[in-house]
Amino acid sequence: MPKKIAVLIGSLRKDSLNRKFAQELIALAPSSLEFEVAEIGDLALYNQDLDDAGTPPAPWTRFREQLAKVDGVLFVSPEYNRSMPATIKNAIDVGSRPWGKSIWNGKAAAVFTASPGAVGGFGANHSIRQSLVALNVATMPAPEAYIGNAANLLGPDGRVNNDQTRDVLAKFVNAFAAWTEKNT
Ligand code: FNR
Numbered sequence: 001m002p003k004k005i006a007v008l009i010g011s012l013r014k015d016s017l018n019r020k021f022a023q024e025l026i027a028l029a030p031s032s033l034e035f036e037v038a039e040i041g042d043l044a045l046y047n048q049d050l051d052d053a054g055t056p057p058a059p060w061t062r063f064r065e066q067l068a069k070v071d072g073v074l075f076v077s078p079e080y081n082r083s084m085p086a087t088i089k090n091a092i093d094v095g096s097r098p099w100g101k102s103i104w105n106g107k108a109a110a111v112f113t114a115s116p117g118a119v120g121g122f123g124a125n126h127s128i129r130q131s132l133v134a135l136n137v138a139t140m141p142a143p144e145a146y147i148g149n150a151a152n153l154l155g156p157d158g159r160v161n162n163d164q165t166r167d168v169l170a171k172f173v174n175a176f177a178a179w180t181e182k183n184t
Contacts, residue, residue: 003181004069005034005036005176006038006067007025007026007036008073010078010085017116017151017154021076021147024166024169028170030173032177033072038066040088043090051098063094068103072176072184076112077113077121078115078124079115079121083124089127089131104137109140110145110179111139111140113147117148121146125144143168143171143175147165
């Protein structure tokens with residue numbers, strides 16, 4: 001049985017480099033992984049009052065139900081101001097509550113960050129990892145993926161334009177398949 005993986009993309013913009021890299025990772029993955037993108041742009045900012053009142057917004061419920069059914073999560077994200085974008089942090093927060101019902105517990109994860117800058121989203125990558133520690137998510141330690149100079153690694157068709165980068169992506173997603181098999 002293939003392992004089910006939700007893909008969380010930190011950028012909401014239409015031409016997102018990270019969304020393109022996410023599609024490339026999915027295309028290069030082995031058949032032992034089955035992916036679905038979990039949209040996070042419509043999740044209202046977390047407010048515990050809505051859970052306490054038993055009136056969570058419909059997108060929170062949809063997201064929680066979708067994530068509850070997967071074995072693993074692939075985070076593909078830009079860096080915003082040396083940290084993760086609020087989209088990702090909010091999705092992590094929404095999934096972590098109500099208390100005792102976190103959908104994160106025991107899942108496998110991998111974190112991939114891409115930036116047009118030189119540092120490849122290192123700060124975002126590690127801020128995501130930091131939150132996942134507290135949620136008992138088994139995050140793949142290596143290979144790490146900080147993709148710098150990302151705009152130049154994609155062609156006008158939105159596909160990776162060179163073999164070296166394609167190889168990095170293939171190694172990353174194959175390692176994640178092995179990691180998920182071992183940890184879920
Ligand atoms: C950025 N960007 C950015 N890049 C980076 O390498 N380190 C950073 O700390 C930041 N900070 C930052 C903050 C905000 C609010 C924005 C909008 C952007 C630039 C960012 O990497 C660039 O816009 C990417 O193209 C965003 O990823 P997507 O949308 O292409 O996937």
